[in-house]
Structure formats: C-alpha cells, structure tokens
Amino acid sequence: MDPVAELRGVAKHFPGVAAVEDVDLAIYPGTVHVVAGENGAGKSTLMKLLSQVERADRGTILIDGSPVHFAGPRHAQSLGVAMVYQEFALAPHLSVAENLFLGREPMLAGLGAGLINRRRERDAAGQLLERVGLSLDATRPAGTLSIAEQQLVEIAKALAIDAKILIMDEPTATLTEREIDELFSVIRGLRDRGIAVLYISHRLDEIFRVADMVTVMRDGRVVATRPAADLDEERLVRLMVGREITNLYPKRHVEAGPVVLRVRGLTRPGVIEDCSFEVRAGEVVGLAGLVGAGRTSLARTVFGADRARSGTVEVDGRPVRVASPRAAIAAGIGYLTEDRKREGLALQLPVDQNITLANLPSLGGLLRLRAERAVAQRRRDELDIRTPSLRRRVQLLSGGNQQKVVVAKWLETKARVLFFDEPARGVDVGAKAELFEIVGELAADGRAIVLISSYLPELINVCDRILVMREGRIAGELPRSEFSEEAIIALATGVNSMNCSTNHEVP
Numbered sequence: 317m318d319p320v321a322e323l324r325g326v327a328k329h330f331p332g333v334a335a336v337e338d339v340d341l342a343i344y345p346g347t348v349h350v351v352a353g354e355n356g357a358g359k360s361t362l363m364k365l366l367s368q369v370e371r372a373d374r375g376t377i378l379i380d381g382s383p384v385h386f387a388g389p390r391h392a393q394s395l396g397v398a399m400v401y402q403e404f405a406l407a408p409h410l411s412v413a414e415n416l417f418l419g420r421e422p423m424l425a426g427l428g429a430g431l432i433n434r435r436r437e438r439d440a441a442g443q444l445l446e447r448v449g450l451s452l453d454a455t456r457p458a459g460t461l462s463i464a465e466q467q468l469v470e471i472a473k474a475l476a477i478d479a480k481i482l483i484m485d486e487p488t489a490t491l492t493e494r495e496i497d498e499l500f501s502v503i504r505g506l507r508d509r510g511i512a513v514l515y516i517s518h519r520l521d522e523i524f525r526v527a528d529m530v531t532v533m534r535d536g537r538v539v540a541t542r543p544a545a546d547l548d549e550e551r552l553v554r555l556m557v558g559r560e561i562t563n564l565y566p567k568r569h570v571e572a573g574p575v576v577l578r579v580r581g582l583t584r585p586g587v588i589e590d591c592s593f594e595v596r597a598g599e600v601v602g603l604a605g606l607v608g609a610g611r612t613s614l615a616r617t618v619f620g621a622d623r624a625r626s627g628t629v630e631v632d633g634r635p636v637r638v639a640s641p642r643a644a645i646a647a648g649i650g651y652l653t654e655d656r657k658r659e660g661l662a663l664q665l666p667v668d669q670n671i672t673l674a675n676l677p678s679l680g681g682l683l684r685l686r687a688e689r690a691v692a693q694r695r696r697d698e699l700d701i702r703t704p705s706l707r708r709r710v711q712l713l714s715g716g717n718q719q720k721v722v723v724a725k726w727l728e729t730k731a732r733v734l735f736f737d738e739p740a741r742g743v744d745v746g747a748k749a750e751l752f753e754i755v756g757e758l759a760a761d762g763r764a765i766v767l768i769s770s771y772l773p774e775l776i777n778v779c780d781r782i783l784v785m786r787e788g789r790i791a792g793e794l795p796r797s798e799f800s801e802e803a804i805i806a807l808a809t810g811v812n813s814m815n816c817s818t819n820h821e822v823p
Contacts (some may be wrong), residue, residue, distance in 0.1 A: 318381060320345045320480050320512050321366060321397070326375030328361055335361040337536040339375070343481065348503060348513045350523050350544070353533035353556055354746050355714035359516050362533070363483045366514075367399040368392035379480075390419075398474030399483040404466050408459025412469055413441035415458050416476050444472040448502050464495040471502060482506060483514040488522060489741055492607045492770070493805075500526050518745065519771070520549050532556055557746040565777030566749060568756035572780070573597030575633070576764035577649075577733045579618060582627030587613045588788045591627070595733065595764040600755060602775035603768045604804050605785035611768045612654060614785070615735040619651040620644040631732060645674060650731030652722050654738040654768070660722045663711035667703050668692035670710045670721050675728040695724035699754065716747020723754060734758060737768045752778050772801045784808050 319342040328336040336358045343349055351359045364370040366377060371386040378384065379395045389399075406415050414421075414437070422436040441454035448468045452461075458469065467487060474482045484503075488496045503513055503526060517523055523530060527544040532555040540555050547555075577595040582588060588610045595601045603611045616622045618629055620638035629636050629647075636647035644651070653659040661670055671692045692706050699720045703713055710721055719739060726734060736755065740748045755778060759765050769775050775782050782794045784807035792807040805811075 317344055319343055319378075320380060322378040322381075323362075323366070324376045324378070326362070326365060326377060327373050328365055328370060329373055334536050336365065336372075339533075339536075339538050341531060341538060341541070343512050343514060344529075345480065345512050346507055346510045347528040348507050348515055348526050349529045349531065350515045350517060350527040351531050351533060352517070352523060352552065355716050356535075357533040357556075358536040359533055360485060361536075363399060363485065363514060363516065366392070366481070367397050367483055369399070393477050393479075396478060396480035397483070398477060398479040398481070400467070400470040400474065400485065400487060402486045402489060404470055406458040406466055406469060408457065410458060411455045412445070412452070412458055412461070413437050413454040415469065416441045416444055416454075416473055420476070440476075441472075444475050445469075447475055447505075448472050449498065464491055464498070467491070467495075467499060468502065471506075479511060481512045481514060483516075485516045486518065487515070488517070488519065496522070518748075520552060520745065521773075523552065524549070534558055553745050565774065566753045566756055567778055568760055570598035570756075570759050572599045573762060576631065577618075577766075578628075578630040578633075580628045582614065582617055582629070583625050584613065584617055584622060585625055586788075587622075588617060591788075591790050593783055593790060593793075595766060597762045597764055598759050599781070600759050600765040600767055600779045602779035602782040603766060603785060604772065604775055604782050605791075605808050607770065609785040609808065610788040611785050612737055613788070615651055615737055615766065615768060618644070619649055619735065621651070645729050645731070648730065648732035649735075650674075650726035650729055650733065651735045652719075652726060652737060652739060654741065656718055656722050660725075661710050661718060664709060666705075666707045667696070667701065667710050667713070667721055668706040671695050671724045672728060674725050675730075691728060692724075695727065699724055700750065714747070716751065719747070719751060720754075723751075727758075731763070733764045733766070735766045735768065738770065739767070740769070740771070740774060772804055775799075775804070776801070786810060 321343040323339055323341045326336060326339045339362060351362065353359050361370065365372050368386055368389050368391055376383050384395060407418065417437050422433045422440065424431045424433045438454050445452065445454060448471050450465060450468050452465065458466065461469065471482065487499060491499065506513055515526060524544060529541065530544050530547060531541040532539050534556065573596055575594045576597050580592045582591045591614055603614065605611050613622060617624050618638065620640045620643055629638050631647050631649065638644040638647065638649065657663060662673060668689055672688045689706065696706065701720045701724065702717050710718060739751055755765060755767065767775065767779060776799045780796055782799065782804060784791050784794065784804055786808055794803055
C-alpha cells in the first residue's frame with residue numbers, strides 16, 4: 317500500500333529554535349497514526365507543515381506520491397488535508413450548515429444565480445452530521461453546541477472537503493469519558509473508510525486505545541515509528557523523554573496537620589448546592605466528577621471569582637469573606653485556573669512579570685524592578701522553569717513551563733490553600749511528573765491542596781482523599797484505601813452508589 321502522505325528530510329526553524337529537523341515520515345490510508353512527544357518536541361509544527369499553515373525551510377512533502385508546493389491552508393484542503401485544532405475554528409453566530417460549507421456554499425442556478433441554495437446546504441449538512449453520529453438541527457447556531465458537538469462538527473467539516481488526511485491536535489482535552497468513547501468510535505469509522513487520521517495526544521492511555529502506528533518525536537526529530545502493538549507505556553515514555561521516569565505520579569507520605577480550609581454549606585443556586593468539606597495541612601484532596609458536576613464552580617466560589625448566596629469559608633480557623641479574588645488572596649487562598657492561557661497568564665508579558673503578577677514588590681506605590689527580578693530568578697531556579705531569559709514572553713514557553721510560571725505566581729502570594737484545576741492538561745509526561753512532584757512538596761510544606769482532574773489516574777495516584785461531585789453537590793468521599801475508578805464513576809453517575817461510601821459531612 318502506498319502512503320497517502322510522505323515527508324522527506326523536512327525541516328523548520330524559528331529564531332534560535334530548530335522546531336523540526338530532517339524528518340522522514342510516511343502516513344498510510346486507513347490508519348490512526350499518533351504523533352507523541354514532550355511539549356516542544358515539534359509535533360504541532362510538523363502537522364502545520366503538512367497542513368500548510370507553515371512553510372518548510374527544506375525537504376519535500378508528497379501527497380499521493382506527488383510533491384506539493386506551499387500555497388497555504390486552503391491549498392492543503394484542496395489536496396485533502398484537514399486539521400482540527402485544540403481551539404475550534406467555528407463561527408459561533410453562523411449555523412452549523414453555514415460553518416460546514418463556509419467559502420464553498422452551494423449556489424442556485426437559473427434566475428437565482430448568485431444566491432446560496434440553503435435547502436441543498438442543509439440537506440448536505442444533515443448527511444455529513446449523520447456520518448459523524450450527530451443528530452441535531454443543522455440550522456442551530458454553532459455557538460450553542462457543546463464542546464463535544466463542536467468537535468464532531470469540525471470533523472464533519474473535514475468530510476465536507478473529502479479529506480484523505482485528518483489531523484487532530486489534543487482532541488479530548490475537554491471531553492468527558494463518554495464523549496471520548498464516542499469520538500474514538502467516529503475516528504475508527506473514518507479509519508475504516510480509508511481516511512488517514514493523524515492524532516496528537518499527551519494522554520498515554522488514549523494512545524493505546526486508538527493508535528495503529530505511533531511516531532515519537534524528541535527535540536524536533538523523529539526518534540521512532542512503531543506499531544502501537546509493539547509498545548507499552550514504559551517503552552513509550554522512555555522514547556518520549558529520553559530517560560527513565562520511574563514514577564509518573566510521585567506521591568509523598570505527609571502526616572496531615574490541623575484543618576487549614578473549612579467550607580460549610582456553600583451554595584450558588586443552580587450551580588453548587590450545600591457543599592461542605594475541609595482540607596488539612598499536608599493533604600492533597602481530589603475533586604472528581606463529570607464535566608458540569610460543579611468542580612470548577614466550587615473552586616471559583618471559594619476563591620471569590622463567583623459570588624455565593626450562602627455558606628461560610630474559614631482559613632486556619634478564621635472566618636473569611638471571599639467576596640472577590642483579591643479578598644481570597646489576602647486570606648491565603650490561591651487558584652490555578654484550568655485555562656492558564658486565558659485566565660492564568662498574561663501571555664504578552666515576560667516570565668518575570670507573570671511570576672510577580674499576584675504580589676507585586678512595591679515601595680510607596682512604586683514597583684521595585686530589582687526586587688521583581690530577584691523574586692523571579694529565585695522561583696525560576698526553585699521550580700526549574702526552563703527559559704533562556706526571564707524577559708522571554710511567557711507565550712513562547714512550553715505548556716509545562718507555562719504551568720510552572722503559574723505555580724510560581726501563586727507561591728509568591730504565600731497562599732495556605734491552593735486549588736489546582738486540571739493542572740496537567742496539555743502538559744507532557746516529563747513535565748507532568750515534575751508538576752506532581754511540586755504538588756507533593758507544597759503539601760510537605762504544610763499547604764492544603766485541592767486537585768481537580770478529569771483524568772482519574774491522576775487523582776488516584778496523587779490524592780489522600782477524593783470528594784466526588786454530582787449535579788452541584790458533593791455526592792461522596794473516598795479514603796485512599798477505597799480508591800478505584802469504578803467507585804469514583806459510581807458516585808459521579810449515581811449508579812450503584814449504595815455500594816460506595818457517601819459520608820461527606822464535615823464532623
């Protein structure tokens with residue numbers, strides 16, 4: 317079988333960085349080909365070269381055996397190459413049908429020439445949606461769809477251009493487990509119809525669930541291409557990071573101290589209801605639940621980003637009124653948001669200014685620049701933030717190093733309580749191990765840690781207790797001795813919950 321796409325000696329350099337170097341890669345029809353590697357390994361750049369978002373500095377790219385010349389993404393689409401990005405490219409105010417045929421609208425003939433044939437557009441859109449398993453009205457505005465529905469509409473857009481190659485970059489980052497299963501079913505259907513699916517993911521379990529072939533990149537180069545059946549998690553991690561990682565989820569044993577955070581009866585009607593829990597010094601307490609269960613809303617309410625109608629919050633035994641994030645920070649509460657790029661960082665500012673953003677060193681209202689640089693340098697060294705300069709824009713760092721900058725920012729506030737909301741999302745395996753090592757160090761330092769994650773192995777390996785939320789309430793609590801994915805899912809869904817511990821009341 318001939319490859320549908322081939323890269324020979326392809327290279328791409330940015331100022332001071334060899335993003336892709338001498339890559340040879342063949343992609344075959346009817347396969348799911350995963351491209352794996354740490355952040356900065358060159359995965360996304362390689363995909364942008366194939367989809368003609370970026371121009372290669374040298375090398376040859378072939379589609380169906382013929383060399384192709386750079387002419388931009390639309391040209392790549394005409395050749396059958398489609399890419400679904402992490403940030404979807406749907407126009408929210410347009411209908412689903414209009415999004416599917418944007419720029420390629422079917423036109424009326426005869427007296428109506430020059431006008432769009434909306435009936436034909438809707439009918440064709442319905443057929444495309446049916447192919448990806450979506451049953452919805454094609455006239456609905458795209459902005460009203462769920463994330464999972466938008467993901468499938470993006471795939472339908474690829475089918476609309478008769479894509480031979482579908483590139484997917486971290487497609488499951490914000491999906492529930494059920495939605496992931498549905499997406500994988502669609503991907504297998506595309507594969508069975510002869511479409512080549514190129515899939516980028518940091519989640520090791522996903523790779524083995526969906527991949528036929530795996531290509532591993534490191535430092536811009538391909539280090540291995542193997543059938544997925546020839547790999548296991550240990551071998552894959554070793555190829556990705558170039559070293560042994562003995563424990564992806566380092567867990568320190570820390571004796572729990574006195575209660576640092578106590579929450580009672582916290583309520584935002586329709587969002588969270590009567591939530592009570594506590595976290596002790598040295599504890600890592602997990603918050604589990606399905607998407608929409610209220611985990612992030614609970615964290616934001618404790619942090620003062622959302623206003624509670626009733627309930628109380630105490631830090632170190634003292635009642636605090638968290639009417640705003642400023643008040644929460646003053647009380648010793650920090651919140652590492654799940655969306656670090658939009659809410660956690662000022663992407664256009666340099667590393668040093670981001671680190672001191674929540675606690676500016678000042679004197680008489682004036683910013684002390686020398687003190688700011690000293691603080692940033694100390695935190696960079698402590699957390700091993702890899703950047704050539706503290707003046708480098710944080711936007712240019714890898715996901716793992718961006719997350720470390722967010723951690724450094726909150727450490728500067730001397731926070732006693734830290735909420736980590738999906739901290740490992742978009743972070744590679746090497747940086748993930750470092751990040752959870754930092755979480756353990758913070759707990760050992762006497763901080764109270766709340767860890768929110770949709771990836772159950774993270775909670776099971778890192779936490780001391782897990783609180784499970786369902787429909788805005790804390791449905792139950794699991795001690796470490798009772799941790800299992802089945803027990804968490806049972807509480808999260810309400811299925812067979814009588815077999816699980818449901819005692820979540822604060823004594």
